[in-house]
Each structure stands twice: as C-alpha cells, then as structure tokens.
Amino acid sequence: MQIKYLASENFKKYGKCKECQQANTGLKWCNSCNSKRFQEEFHKWTSGDKEIDEFIQRIQLMANNHEEVIEWIPFDGLKNITYLTEGGFSSVYKAIWPVGYIDSWNYKEKNWKRESQWEYVCLKILKSLDVFKDTDKRKFLQEIKNQLKFRGKGAIAVYGLTKNPIENEYFIVMKYATYGDLRKMLDNNFEKLSWIQKIRILYYISNGLANIHEAGLMHCDIHPGNIVNVSLTSSYISDFGLCKSLSLVSRNYKKRIYGYGVVPYMATETLSRGEYTRKSDIYSFGMIMLEVFTSYPPYYNIPQDYVNRIMRIYKVLGLRPKIKYKIPQLLKDLMDKCWDIDPFNRPTAKELEVQLEKYVNGDNSELEEQIKEADEVNKNFKPYNPHSNIRYLYSLWGGKVGKGVWPNFWKFLLLILL
Structure with missing residues (x-):
C-alpha cells in the first residue's frame, strides 16, 4: 500500500516516464530507467579504486532525482x-568543467542532458586524508554521502569525484561559490548589506541546518569557513567531514567529544565537558549571527595563538563576545537565545528558520523601527578589517604574538573581559 501511495504521489508531482510509463521519482527523472542507463555505462569509467567505484555506482543506482x-x-x-x-x-x-552536471535524460538525443557547461566548479582535497587507508577512505566517502543528502536542501551541491593521476590525490567536485566563504563575503561586501539581506543570509543557513537536524545528524563544525555564498545572500553549508549521527552519539554517550570545530564557535558544553548535541550547532549559529550582523568575528580581540587557552575560561564563566555595534533588539534577543549557557534554552534550527523567514517576508513594524534606530547609531561604525585588527592586537601585547609576551597576558585578559 505504501509503495502504491508513493507512486501515486510521485505521479501527481512529477508525471510519468516517457519510456516505461511509470510515475517519475523526481522532476524529469525515472529511477527505474535511469539506473539502467547508469549501469550500462559502468564499464566506461573507473576511479582506479574498486571501493570508490562501487560507492559511486550505488549512489547512481539509488538516485531518485x-x-x-x-x-x-x-x-x-x-x-x-x-x-x-x-x-x-x-x-x-x-x-x-566543460561537460556540466547531469540534469535528466534527453530522449531525442539518447544521452544525458547536462547543465552548467563551461562553468567553474570547486575542487576540494582533504590534506590529512590517505584514501589508500581503509579508515580514511570511509571518512572521505561518508563526508560525500552526508553532503549529498542535502544538495538542494541548504548544502552546497556535490557533483562527483576526480583524481589527479600525477599526485594520486582525490578531489570532491562541488558547485563553485562565486563569493567564497562567508568570512570572505563579509570582508568584501559588509557595507553593501541591508539588515534584510543579513537576515536572509541567516535564513538560508538556518534552513540548511534544520534539514541536517531533521535527518538525525549534527554538523559539528559550523563556522564561516564552512558556509559558502553563491550570491550575496544565498548561503550554503559545506564541509561535512565532522558530521555525526545523533543515534551514534547517543549510543556512545559516555565517550566525550573533544576537538570538534573552530574554538570561538564551539559551545560551552563542548569546550568544558566534551558534549555535543544539536543545540551545540545552534550555539555556533549564534556566533555566525553576530558575525553577519556586525562583520566582527567572535572574540576577534584574542590573538590566535592564545584562543584555545583563553576560550575555555572565557566561555565557562558565561562571558560572551563584545558587541560594538547596535543590533535591532528583536534580532539580538534571538541571537542571545542561541548563546544560552543551558543548551535546553536554545531554540531549534527549525524555530530559527521559521522566525527568520517571518522577518524576511513579513511586515514587522517593530523590527523596522529598530532597524532605523540601529542604522542611526551605527553611522560612524568601522567594519572589521582583518589586517588592521591584527596590528592592533600586536600593539596590545607589546610585540609579535607568541614571542616572549607572557608578562602582558593578564593585562590583555583584563582588556578583553572588560
């Protein structure tokens, strides 16, 4: 009965296959027919690795769109x-990539119809990975599998795999993000962004995060380097290398999780107790909210050399980043909830998505007034400049960070706490 119902729903949504006359499983896609077409082409290509070949083949045979x-x-x-x-x-x-990605079957030409020919793609190689080791290979393939689940659902699209035969290096081939990662986009475009555009960026990220959480996964590494922008406001989640299943973490609840993510974006409970839940992703999202709203990374005033040492103390004490920028109160309240020291008090990703969508699309006079007030206060605001801020930190420490400047450590700690 379930199969018949699904076929009926697919028929309503996608129509029927021109070849087998059965319901399509996706837009212009018939799994039954296309899986046979893929199978007929298996002999035409190889990665040079049996396990990787079989991984790609399984995915092709199971694809419903x-x-x-x-x-x-x-x-x-x-x-x-x-x-x-x-x-x-x-x-x-x-x-x-001159060929472009597969979109559907061309019934007239009897070949794959492809899109985005002669467009840029992104190639990512994992530096610490040895795909000739079984454990590393499994991690590599699992990352691709996790990211592929959310193509079209808030994650940057994965198109496939390739290998540099000279260096023996495998690459993940993905959609190219024209604006780079979120940090780069903010560095280059912050002053162009309206408040609604900032909210839209966060809406896209929350949508992707909600889809990840609803699938029973945690990203575990949310920070601006893992958010990419294909346009000024279209942000997508990438890098699923640390992504974990909720059920896996639940079964191993006694095993603490340390070393996940980038320290300034890591939740208090992760830094202090090694615990990671979906609400830890929300904490990281709160830090991204701060960065999108103000252009300043969290704890930008702590030199990189000492971030790991200071952050544990700073966060366990319940201290939060300085905010030198007026944020509309409704948005600030939402951000503060994400930072709550008690994970249970933080909103879910879905709640964030729903609320941010209302702010983007709704007519909210209260928010409009708060935006006007914030714009007035922020008239003379100077956005974050990574180069000038590094020089500023060096001057605070009385020299180059990490070279005999420990006498100034406590003075510096007081400066960032006050």
Whole structure:
C-alpha cells in the first residue's frame, strides 16, 4: 500500500516516464530507467579504486532525482585548474568543467542532458586524508554521502569525484561559490548589506541546518569557513567531514567529544565537558549571527595563538563576545537565545528558520523601527578589517604574538573581559 501511495504521489508531482510509463521519482527523472542507463555505462569509467567505484555506482543506482547523483569526472576533463585557498583540513581549487552536471535524460538525443557547461566548479582535497587507508577512505566517502543528502536542501551541491593521476590525490567536485566563504563575503561586501539581506543570509543557513537536524545528524563544525555564498545572500553549508549521527552519539554517550570545530564557535558544553548535541550547532549559529550582523568575528580581540587557552575560561564563566555595534533588539534577543549557557534554552534550527523567514517576508513594524534606530547609531561604525585588527592586537601585547609576551597576558585578559 505504501509503495502504491508513493507512486501515486510521485505521479501527481512529477508525471510519468516517457519510456516505461511509470510515475517519475523526481522532476524529469525515472529511477527505474535511469539506473539502467547508469549501469550500462559502468564499464566506461573507473576511479582506479574498486571501493570508490562501487560507492559511486550505488549512489547512481539509488538516485531518485538529479540532485542525488554523483559521477566520476576525468581529471583531464577539467580546465584551468587554479589554487584558491587553504583550510584547516583541506586545500581548495577551482576549475572549469566543460561537460556540466547531469540534469535528466534527453530522449531525442539518447544521452544525458547536462547543465552548467563551461562553468567553474570547486575542487576540494582533504590534506590529512590517505584514501589508500581503509579508515580514511570511509571518512572521505561518508563526508560525500552526508553532503549529498542535502544538495538542494541548504548544502552546497556535490557533483562527483576526480583524481589527479600525477599526485594520486582525490578531489570532491562541488558547485563553485562565486563569493567564497562567508568570512570572505563579509570582508568584501559588509557595507553593501541591508539588515534584510543579513537576515536572509541567516535564513538560508538556518534552513540548511534544520534539514541536517531533521535527518538525525549534527554538523559539528559550523563556522564561516564552512558556509559558502553563491550570491550575496544565498548561503550554503559545506564541509561535512565532522558530521555525526545523533543515534551514534547517543549510543556512545559516555565517550566525550573533544576537538570538534573552530574554538570561538564551539559551545560551552563542548569546550568544558566534551558534549555535543544539536543545540551545540545552534550555539555556533549564534556566533555566525553576530558575525553577519556586525562583520566582527567572535572574540576577534584574542590573538590566535592564545584562543584555545583563553576560550575555555572565557566561555565557562558565561562571558560572551563584545558587541560594538547596535543590533535591532528583536534580532539580538534571538541571537542571545542561541548563546544560552543551558543548551535546553536554545531554540531549534527549525524555530530559527521559521522566525527568520517571518522577518524576511513579513511586515514587522517593530523590527523596522529598530532597524532605523540601529542604522542611526551605527553611522560612524568601522567594519572589521582583518589586517588592521591584527596590528592592533600586536600593539596590545607589546610585540609579535607568541614571542616572549607572557608578562602582558593578564593585562590583555583584563582588556578583553572588560
């Protein structure tokens, strides 16, 4: 009965397949027919690794729409490969992909219809990963699987895998985010953003996070480096390398989780007790709210060399980042809830999504008045400048951070606490 009902619903939504006359499983997509087409092409490609081949093949056979598909992309089919940046665990490149991603089956031409030909894609290699080790390979493939679940649901699209045959390096091939990560976008565009645009950015992120949580997962590494912008306000979650299942964490509740994420964005309970729940993701989201609203990263005034040492004390004491920028009270209250020291008092991702959507689309006179007031107060505000702020920190410490400046440590700690 369940299968018949699903087929009936799919027929209403997507119509019927032109070939087998059965209900499509997605927009312009028939799983039954397309899985056979993929299977017929298995002999035409290989990654050079049996496990990776089988991983891609399983995903192709199970795909109910084009957003659930990945493919093996020949490295020599990528053009103009250019280095972009280095992250904590990965190196990122961009390249032009002339072929483009699979969208549907072209019945007239009898081949795959593809979209986004000759557009840039993002290539990510995990630096610490040795895909020739079984444990590392499983982590690599699990990250792709997790991210693929949320393509079209708030996560940046994954198109497939490729391999540099000279360096023996495997890359994840993803949609290219024109504006880069959230931090880069804010550095370059903060003064252009209206309050509604800032809220829209946060709405997109909360939507992605809500989808992750509703699927029984936790991202575990929410910070601006893992949020990418394909436009000024369209933000997507990326990097699912630390993503964990709620059920897995529940079964191993006695095993504490340390070292997850970037310290300034980590929740108090994670830093102090090694506990991680969905509400820990919400705490991280609260820090992102601060950054989007003000342009300033949380605890920007703590030198990187001492972040790990200071943050545990700072957060356990219940202290929060300084806010040198007027934020409309309704938005500030929502942000403060995300930071609550008691995880149970924090909103869910879905509640955040719903509230932010109301602020974006609704006619809220109270918020409008608060925005006017904030804009008036912030007239002479100077956005965050990573270069000038580094020089400022050095001057506070009386020299280059990390070189014989411990006599000034307590003085500096007082400065950031007050």
